[in-house]
Amino acid sequence: MFQLNNQKIFFALKENKNSKSKEVLKILKKAENLQGLNLNEAAILINCRDKKLIEKIKEIAHQVKLKIYGNRIVLFAPLYVSNFCVNDCEYCGFHVRNRAPRKKLAQEEIKKQVEILEDMGHKRLLLEFGEDPKENPIDYVVETIKTIYKTRRKRGSIRRVNVNIAATTLENFKKLKAAKIGTYQLFQETYHKPTYQKLHRGPKADYNRQIQAHDLALKAKIDDLGIGVLFGLYDWRYEVLSLISHAQYMEKKFGVGPHTISVPRFCKASTVDYQPKYPVSDEDFLKLIAILRLAVPYTGMIMSTRERPEIRRQSFWIGISQTSAGSRTEPGGYSEKIPNSKCQIPNKFKIQNSKLNLKQFELHDQRSLDEVVFDICKIGYLPSFCTACYRVGRTGDNFMKYAKTGQIQNFCLPNALLTFYEYLLDYASQKTQEVGKKIVAGETEKIKNDIIRKELKARFLRLERGERDLYF
Numbered sequence: 001m002f003q004l005n006n007q008k009i010f011f012a013l014k015e016n017k018n019s020k021s022k023e024v025l026k027i028l029k030k031a032e033n034l035q036g037l038n039l040n041e042a043a044i045l046i047n048c049r050d051k052k053l054i055e056k057i058k059e060i061a062h063q064v065k066l067k068i069y070g071n072r073i074v075l076f077a078p079l080y081v082s083n084f085c086v087n088d089c090e091y092c093g094f095h096v097r098n099r100a101p102r103k104k105l106a107q108e109e110i111k112k113q114v115e116i117l118e119d120m121g122h123k124r125l126l127l128e129f130g131e132d133p134k135e136n137p138i139d140y141v142v143e144t145i146k147t148i149y150k151t152r153r154k155r156g157s158i159r160r161v162n163v164n165i166a167a168t169t170l171e172n173f174k175k176l177k178a179a180k181i182g183t184y185q186l187f188q189e190t191y192h193k194p195t196y197q198k199l200h201r202g203p204k205a206d207y208n209r210q211i212q213a214h215d216l217a218l219k220a221k222i223d224d225l226g227i228g229v230l231f232g233l234y235d236w237r238y239e240v241l242s243l244i245s246h247a248q249y250m251e252k253k254f255g256v257g258p259h260t261i262s263v264p265r266f267c268k269a270s271t272v273d274y275q276p277k278y279p280v281s282d283e284d285f286l287k288l289i290a291i292l293r294l295a296v297p298y299t300g301m302i303m304s305t306r307e308r309p310e311i312r313r314q315s316f317w318i319g320i321s322q323t324s325a326g327s328r329t330e331p332g333g334y335s336e337k338i339p340n341s342k343c344q345i346p347n348k349f350k351i352q353n354s355k356l357n358l359k360q361f362e363l364h365d366q367r368s369l370d371e372v373v374f375d376i377c378k379i380g381y382l383p384s385f386c387t388a389c390y391r392v393g394r395t396g397d398n399f400m401k402y403a404k405t406g407q408i409q410n411f412c413l414p415n416a417l418l419t420f421y422e423y424l425l426d427y428a429s430q431k432t433q434e435v436g437k438k439i440v441a442g443e444t445e446k447i448k449n450d451i452i453r454k455e456l457k458a459r460f461l462r463l464e465r466g467e468r469d470l471y472f
Contacts, residue, residue: 001212002249004191008039009241016043024053028060031294034067042244042295046237046288054287061290061318064297072384072416073376074300074322075369076124076162077117080331081105081144083358085130087166087202089189091230091276093269093329093360094130096202100271100358103331104135107147114148116334118156120326120369121427123385123419125158126185128329128360131166131203138172141165145179155426155468159387162226166204167213173220182387183259184217185226186210190233191242199233199274214246218254225250226302228262231285232276240288244295260322262302263289267361286314293319305365312365313379326369330359370429377435382443384416385423388471414456415471417443421463 027041037045045057082104085094105113117125125148129136141163148158162183163176176184188211190196196207204210214225227246229239243261251257265285266276280288293301303312303320305327312323328334367375373383388411417440424436440460447453452472459470 001208001215002246004193004211004242004245006193009238009245012039012043012241013046013237016040017047019044019047021050021053024048024050025056028056028294031297032060032063034064034297036297037244037291037295039241039244042241042291043237045291045294046240057287057294058290058318061293064293065319065321068297069300069321070413071381072321072386072412073316073381074124074384074386074416075122075325075373076126076322077120077122077369078126078128078304078324078327078329079110079113079117079148080128080329080333080360081110082129082132082136082140083331083360084132084135086132087130087200087204089201089204090199090274091189091233091266091272093271093358095272098271098358102135103358105144105331107143109332110144110147111151113332113334114151114158115153115156118151118153118158119427121156121373121385121423122326122369123158123387124160124162124182126162126164126324129165136165138168138175142175142179145176145181149180155422157469159391159469164226167206167209167216170216170220173217173222176217177220177222181222183224183226184214184222185228185260185262186213186217187228187230187262187264188242188246189230191229191239191246192234195234211246214250214258218250218256223256224259225256226260226262227258228260228264228302230264230266231280231288232266232278235278236280236284236288240291240295243292247296247299257296258299260300260302261292261296262304263292263320264304264306267306267364269359269361271358272361282311285311286318289315289320290318305363306361308364309367309375313375316376316379316381323372325365325372326367327363327365329361329363333359370427370432373423373428374432374435377432377439380439382413382416382439383420383423383436384412385419386412386415386471387419388415391471411472413443413447414452417456418459418463418470421460422468425463 023044083094084102084104086096088096145161148161160182162185163181164185193207217225247257265280300321301319302322303315304324376383421440424433428436
């Protein structure tokens with residue numbers, strides 16, 4: 001089971017404070033070749049204060065991202081199913097001290113939420129539940145997953161369901177695996193044990209249960225796992241080295257590192273008065289994203305709508321490969337009117353009582369999916385809704401062997417183009433269609449393999465004739 005070596009992390013930060021430019025450049029040369037970073041090398045970059053060198057760190061992170069993931073940005077939406085929770089976490093809007101009415105979606109309500117998301121064009125969901133053994137038992141989670149997979153709307157369907165639930169038992173992880181989840185995602189929140197214990201009360205206060213949950217999930221044969229911290233709870237420098245340490249442990253013991261690393265920053269909620277003692281500036285935030293990209297080059301990196309659009313744009317360049325869009329952070333939230341959305345939501349499914357809208361946190365990017373897609377295209381990136389790898393077995397160590405060498409692009413680029421072309425045909429606004437088709441044309445010509453490029457163009461025609469869900 002994973003145990004964090006605090007002494008090693010603090011020593012690395014202390015002993016690598018006064019790095020020289022030559023050392024930084026040597027480390028960047030290694031990172032550029034997709035070799036990752038050890039803790040001392042990451043600490044040297046963390047402690048680097050030279051602005052020109054920091055820009056160099058970001059530039060190399062950009063190159064590393066292109067080698068592994070190209071310029072694709074994978075899109076998903078969170079689906080909050082229940083905000084019942086028995087924990088009392090200082091930073092979370094769902095904390096048990098909050099006496100506001102709670103909301104738990106029935107299966108019919110879940111179905112309607114999924115239909116709304118499908119009408120937006122989403123293909124991937126991240127399920128979110130508060131921890132409550134009575135209200136949110138594992139059978140409820142599994143039933144929800146089944147409801148999502150069988151819900152179809154016109155040409156829309158959810159092809160991948162990722163799950164973010166509290167640390168649980170080996171038996172329950174096996175049930176999640178049997179339900180065909182994609183990634184199991186769990187954040188440590190903070191790896192600093194004294195801070196963790198201070199901020200949590202309830203079952204989640206068990207630090208070891210939290211930090212060792214991924215070990216149990218791997219034993220249950222869930223081979224796609226996501227880790228992360230909530231930046232702002234403790235010193236970001238410590239948290240970054242802890243994330244790298246956790247990723248290295250997973251790869252060494254199981255042969256499979258984290259499929260994703262998430263980088264949420266603390267955001268306020270209406271019922272939370274907690275003030276982070278270690279706020280992370282925009283400058284440091286972008287720097288830490290770049291360092292994580294260099295340290296764990298193969299992992300997908302996730303950014304949520306906690307961040308402002310301008311920060312999201314910059315983060316795409318230096319390392320982020322997945323992002324949420326059109327998000328709502330309360331159960332039933334997609335039944336409310338979404339600004340600039342073309343979705344027509346029946347009145348019977350709109351939440352009439354605003355008191356039920358207990359949000360986990362406030363969003364800093366409230367744009368619709370179409371607006372985010374348009375923006376991604378305008379800055380030269382390729383939006384992707386691809387889920388092919390998970391359905392053909394390119395997961396776990398099988399995925400890693402492709403990701404670490406950059407060969408994953410042989411599958412991901414054509415599949416990203418097919419899913420994006422689907423979106424353009426079925427859901428996009430006129431202005432998004434116009435800019436999107438230019439992106440599709442440009443990216444198609446980048447495919448060097450003549451056979452794949454020819455077949456891809458043939459599949460575009462099949463999509464235009466009404467076929468869907470085509471992938472390599």
